[in-house]
Amino acid sequence: MDASYRMESVTRQDLLTEALKLPLAERAELASELLQTLEDEEDLRDLQEARLEMEREGTIPWEKAKAELGLK
Numbered sequence: 001m002d003a004s005y006r007m008e009s010v011t012r013q014d015l016l017t018e019a020l021k022l023p024l025a026e027r028a029e030l031a032s033e034l035l036q037t038l039e040d041e042e043d044l045r046d047l048q049e050a051r052l053e054m055e056r057e058g059t060i061p062w063e064k065a066k067a068e069l070g071l072k
Contacts, residue, residue, distance in 0.1 A: 019030055066072070 019027060022030065
């Protein structure tokens, strides 16, 4: 039996119930790993949007950007 078939029968509530049985440190690690996956997806989405914007609007040279920001 492949993993995708087994996961179809596991509900979100089942996962939560099992996760709550973990010791505190392991629950914290699991929560951190889950949050990281959300952040990674958000970062990827932001990167894709930035690339599309660069394609639409073009870019400016770094020296000009620094000057506009008042950086040396």
